[in-house]
Amino acid sequence: MKRINPSFLFPFSILVLLIWGFSTAMFDLPPLGKFMNPFLGFIQNGSDVDIDNLERKISDTGINNSATIYFDERKVPHIFADSEDDLYFAQGYVTASLRLWQMDFISYVAAGRLSEIFTDDAYLNYDRSQRRLGLLLAAKKSLTLIERDPITLKALSNYTKGVNAYIKGLNYAELPLEYKLLNYEPEEWSNLKSILLLKHMGNNLSGYEEDLNMTNLMLALGTVNFNKLFPQSNGHTTPVMQELVGELNPSLKEIIQPDYLNYSFISSKTTYKSNYNPQLGSNSWVVDGQKTTSGFPILCNDPHLTLSLPSIWLEVQLNCPEMNVYGVAIPGTPSVIIGYNENIAWGITNGADDVKDWYKMKISEDYSTYQMDGKQVKLKRHFETINRKGKKPFVDTIYSSVHGPIVFDKSFPNINEGLGNHALRWELLEPSNEFLTFIKLNKAKNYNDYVDAIKHYKCPIQNFTFACKDNTISINHQGNIPVRWEGQGMFILDGSKSTHLYKKYIPIDSLPASKNPSSHYLLSANQHPTTDNYPYYYYGYFFETRANRINKLLKNEQHFDQRKMQRLQTDNTNDFASQALPELLNHLSVKGLNEKQISLIKRLKSWSFDYNRSGQMALFFELWWKNTETLTWDEISNYSFYSVLPENYVLLDLLKNEPENAYFDRLGTSKTEHSNLIVRKAFFKAYVEYLQKGDNAGVEWGNNNKLMILHPTSKKAFSITDMKSSGHPSAINATSTSWGPSWRMIVELGDRPRGYGIYAGGQSGNAGSKYYDNFIAPWNKGKYYSLNFYMTKGEAKKLSKSQWILK
Amino acid sequence: MKISRFIKFLVFLVAIALIVTSGLIATLPWWSFTVPLFLLGVFIDHRQWDIKTFWTGGLAGFFTWGGAMIFFEQKYDSTILKKIGEVMSVDKMVLVLISGCIGGILAGLALYTGTKVFGKRADKDLEELIQN
Numbered sequence: 001m002k003r004i005n006p007s008f009l010f011p012f013s014i015l016v017l018l019i020w021g022f023s024t025a026m027f028d029l030p031p032l033g034k035f036m037n038p039f040l041g042f043i044q045n046g047s048d049v050d051i052d053n054l055e056r057k058i059s060d061t062g063i064n065n066s067a068t069i070y071f072d073e074r075k076v077p078h079i080f081a082d083s084e085d086d087l088y089f090a091q092g093y094v095t096a097s098l099r100l101w102q103m104d105f106i107s108y109v110a111a112g113r114l115s116e117i118f119t120d121d122a123y124l125n126y127d128r129s130q131r132r133l134g135l136l137l138a139a140k141k142s143l144t145l146i147e148r149d150p151i152t153l154k155a156l157s158n159y160t161k162g163v164n165a166y167i168k169g170l171n172y173a174e175l176p177l178e179y180k181l182l183n184y185e186p187e188e189w190s191n192l193k194s195i196l197l198l199k200h201m202g203n204n205l206s207g208y209e210e211d212l213n214m215t216n217l218m219l220a221l222g223t224v225n226f227n228k229l230f231p232q233s234n235g236h237t238t239p240v241m242q243e244l245v246g247e248l249n250p251s252l253k254e255i256i257q258p259d260y261l262n263y264s265f266i267s268s269k270t271t272y273k274s275n276y277n278p279q280l281g282s283n284s285w286v287v288d289g290q291k292t293t294s295g296f297p298i299l300c301n302d303p304h305l306t307l308s309l310p311s312i313w314l315e316v317q318l319n320c321p322e323m324n325v326y327g328v329a330i331p332g333t334p335s336v337i338i339g340y341n342e343n344i345a346w347g348i349t350n351g352a353d354d355v356k357d358w359y360k361m362k363i364s365e366d367y368s369t370y371q372m373d374g375k376q377v378k379l380k381r382h383f384e385t386i387n388r389k390g391k392k393p394f395v396d397t398i399y400s401s402v403h404g405p406i407v408f409d410k411s412f413p414n415i416n417e418g419l420g421n422h423a424l425r426w427e428l429l430e431p432s433n434e435f436l437t438f439i440k441l442n443k444a445k446n447y448n449d450y451v452d453a454i455k456h457y458k459c460p461i462q463n464f465t466f467a468c469k470d471n472t473i474s475i476n477h478q479g480n481i482p483v484r485w486e487g488q489g490m491f492i493l494d495g496s497k498s499t500h501l502y503k504k505y506i507p508i509d510s511l512p513a514s515k516n517p518s519s520h521y522l523l524s525a526n527q528h529p530t531t532d533n534y535p536y537y538y539y540g541y542f543f544e545t546r547a548n549r550i551n552k553l554l555k556n557e558q559h560f561d562q563r564k565m566q567r568l569q570t571d572n573t574n575d576f577a578s579q580a581l582p583e584l585l586n587h588l589s590v591k592g593l594n595e596k597q598i599s600l601i602k603r604l605k606s607w608s609f610d611y612n613r614s615g616q617m618a619l620f621f622e623l624w625w626k627n628t629e630t631l632t633w634d635e636i637s638n639y640s641f642y643s644v645l646p647e648n649y650v651l652l653d654l655l656k657n658e659p660e661n662a663y664f665d666r667l668g669t670s671k672t673e674h675s676n677l678i679v680r681k682a683f684f685k686a687y688v689e690y691l692q693k694g695d696n697a698g699v700e701w702g703n704n705n706k707l708m709i710l711h712p713t714s715k716k717a718f719s720i721t722d723m724k725s726s727g728h729p730s731a732i733n734a735t736s737t738s739w740g741p742s743w744r745m746i747v748e749l750g751d752r753p754r755g756y757g758i759y760a761g762g763q764s765g766n767a768g769s770k771y772y773d774n775f776i777a778p779w780n781k782g783k784y785y786s787l788n789f790y791m792t793k794g795e796a797k798k799l800s801k802s803q804w805i806l807k
Numbered sequence: 808m809k810i811s812r813f814i815k816f817l818v819f820l821v822a823i824a825l826i827v828t829s830g831l832i833a834t835l836p837w838w839s840f841t842v843p844l845f846l847l848g849v850f851i852d853h854r855q856w857d858i859k860t861f862w863t864g865g866l867a868g869f870f871t872w873g874g875a876m877i878f879f880e881q882k883y884d885s886t887i888l889k890k891i892g893e894v895m896s897v898d899k900m901v902l903v904l905i906s907g908c909i910g911g912i913l914a915g916l917a918l919y920t921g922t923k924v925f926g927k928r929a930d931k932d933l934e935e936l937i938q939n
Contacts, residue, residue, distance in 0.1 A: 003925070004924055004925065005923060005924065005925055005926035007923060007926060008920060008923035008924045008926065010923075011916060011919055011920040011923055012920045012923075014916060015841065015913070015916045015917055015920050018912065018913060018916065019838045019841065019913065022838075022909060022913075023837075023838070029895070032905070032909060033837050033838060033909060033913075034837040036872070036876075036902070036905055036906040036909055037830070037837045037872070037906075037909075037910075038830070038871075038872050038875035038876045038878075038879055038906060038910075039827075039830030039831060039833070039875065040830070040833065040837055041837075041906075042887060042891050043875075043876050043879045043880060043883075043885075043887060043888065044879065045887055046879060046880060046883035046884075046885025046886070046887035046888070047879075047883045047885070048883065048885075049883075171833045171834060172833070172837070173833045174833075177887075181894070715893075715894050716893065717889075717890040717891070717892075717893035717894050718890065718894075767887070767890055768883075768885050768886070768887035768890065769885075770884070770885075
């Protein structure tokens with residue numbers, strides 16, 4: 001018998017050591033052995049084999065019966081199943097196959113669980129603030145509510161099963177790239193994770209608020225000046241709800257400083273810049289058959305959201321005996337969120353109402369009680385365990401009152417001293433079931449079905465636009481809006497008084513809505529929901545310019561078809577500029593200007609107020625207006641708590657009507673300035689900046705509006721940067737660097753619905769795939785795809801490119 | 808035992824085939840190819856073939872891993888290599904080289920270690936390498 005030679009142990013142990021070393025993550029790198037292995041590692045994520053496979057049979061998935069998924073040339077899955085259960089199962093399965101890492105990751109972001117993936121301590125802070133805001137808790141409460149509703153529970157559970165069937169079948173080679181890079185694995189999907197994704201969207205849309213800023217401003221300015229600079233309504237509005245008659249509601253016009261709001265109540269001189277973007281909004285409009293060439297209604301929608309790769313949207317068609325619906329879904333949640341079926345189409349824009357309020361609390365030293373109506377009430381507390389990668393879990397204690405969580409307290413003061421020991425009352429934290437709205441909308445056949453669907457919608461408040469092929473059109477400002485006394489929620493509230501609590505919501509049948517108006521069109525673009533005749537006080541972060549422009553275009557034009565609608569949806573005109581520029585020019589005498597400046601003014605005069613990427617005048621107007629603003633509002637920006645300026649229309653009205661208003665007078669100068677001088681000064685400043693831009697980036701608008709569509713990890717290789725873009729927040733095409741029309745959709749109903757759409761992304765969430773970002777270039781050029789709505793399974797089979805059969 | 812170039816080349820090809828085959832079985836761990844190479848080493852030692860096993864295995868591993876990277880990049884018509892290069896701040900060919908080196912050193916070492924279990928031959932190629 002041969003003898004084993006012990007000297008082999010030397011190379012053998014080196015071999016084992018190397019294998020161990022290459023299996024270990026070091027220096028922020030994934031385990032290189034696995035990662036660089038060409039048969040299993042990252043290179044395999046370049047494969048589109050599955051998605052391109054002409055006919056793929058996937059067995060033993062655990063689906064009840066079966067489902068067939070047809071892919072068209074753009075890789076939109078068209079799911080056909082014999083039951084709703086199988087349909088949602090297949091939606092879960094195919095969504096996971098396209099977007100697993102994205103949906104999984106966002107559920108961590110929403111829940112405050114990033115410390116489980118990343119080791120940097122900054123993530124612990126993020127997780128703590130997220131838990132303290134309470135999204136995870138709110139999702140858990142919503143889950144309890146949803147578990148009592150059999151329709152939603154079935155849809156969610158089947159979707160979850162589908163996602164998990166996909167995860168179960170994964171091996172390392174097929175694992176999405178980000179898991180390989182960040183060196184972790186997908187966890188099992190759950191209904192809670194789906195709920196977290198909807199709450200995350202709600203967070204983006206309803207997270208913005210200015211309570212502390214408005215409080216400071218009201219205290220500093222007093223009622224008269226406050227209303228002048230920060231009016232409830234600026235008189236340049238085209239409200240969502242047309243044809244409202246009724247008594248004037250003075251609180252919607254002017255707000256009087258509430259009695260409790262004085263320096264003995266609050267003396268904070270701090271401020272904070274909200275992390276939320278108040279301009280995230282959207283456009284949606286609908287015209288009935290009177291205004292179209294076909295005689296059938298056309299509905300348009302483009303939700304303006306943060307642009308990301310992978311996109312927030314996934315296009316999908318869902319077909320079973322109960323429904324046949326096409327549109328975009330949020331990866332990680334069942335059903336279609338914005339879309340159409342054979343009978344109806346619907347769109348959504350953000351309602352922009354304020355539903356997030358802070359209460360100043362009187363909390364005892366030891367955090368055991370707080371004061372309410374002179375009595376001591378026990379402060380509730382609960383513990384949140386934040387698990388951490390490679391470290392011991394962190395347990396956070398979170399206190400809460402009847403209002404909501406005390407987000408910032410002595411153990412978590414670092415972010416924002418101004419709101420320390422304040423309770424947060426946020427509608428998003430209430431249990432709700434928005435899924436049911438979408439499940440029912442997907443199947444809706446008429447107006448009544450639509451109304452029955454949207455009544456379940458609570459938060460964030462949304463404008464739903466609706467069209468039915470019977471030519472009914474409608475718009476509804478839907479959601480839970482608390483009934484408020486005048487000014488309630490606009491400023492910091494007193495947490496020690498029960499009169500400051502909200503008692504009830506505006507009844508559903510009193511919410512702002514319009515149906516079949518005599519104008520034959522309806523529109524929403526985050527503008528005021530009503531005129532001043534609405535009986536309830538409300539408050540929000542409304543924008544008027546886009547709505548005004550849309551209104552002009554819809555009013556003056558007849559005979560709409562999808563081509564006209566495409567032009568309208570990609571319109572780059574800033575309606576505000578069209579009013580402001582003549583006013584600026586009125587204020588500027590050419591005396592003393594040099595030749596170049598005079599020729600610039602000539603060019604400005606012939607400008608059509610467009611923000612096309614190749615145009616050169618938009619930048620100059622922007623600079624001129626910005627400088628006029630800065631010079632005028634120096635009184636405001638001088639405050640220690642400065643964070644927001646009055647809106648554009650306020651300054652415009654001041655220029656027009658009160659050229660000698662004291663706000664035009666600069667602080668710290670001996671002479672008294674009026675508007676002419678300010679506008680002139682702003683012109684010269686803008687001119688210098690414009691020349692500088694010309695030397696550096698270039699004055700074409702596209703050079704100053706470059707797309708930045710980021711991957712959640714911010715890795716440049718997986719993101720789109722530096723793509724020149726047309727558009728402006730005040731134009732209908734609101735493309736603005738990192739946010740904009742995330743999905744453009746135009747639907748003409750009829751015997752067969754015809755949809756056109758495009759979103760900024762691609763169907764695959766895999767950065768190695770050809771289908772990762774292939775829609776972005778055409779989207780940025782304002783192109784549309786004709787959407788493949790298959791009426792029958794036979795049609796899908798004939799016209800699609802490939803199929804998967806789930807068994 | 809002196810052997811022909813043909814046998815040497817055959818061993819090289821067998822090593823490549825073993826690396827590819829164990830790579831294509833997706834359920835095996837990433838280092839699984841070292842096991843059959845180790846056994847091949849034992850076999851070579853048993854036959855007392857005079858082959859520089861570290862170099863033979865090393866080249867087989869290098870070309871298989873590096874080559875497969877390029878092959879899959881071409882086959883999938885993908886930009887993934889370039890993108891990961893950007894993430895790791897290196898040129899994409901550097902990634903191919905790194906991959907080749909990892910495959911190479913492990914394959915070479917596995918084959919060499921196999922020959923040392925019974926150590927019938929006097930194969931010194933790794934020792935020479937270390938001494939130089």
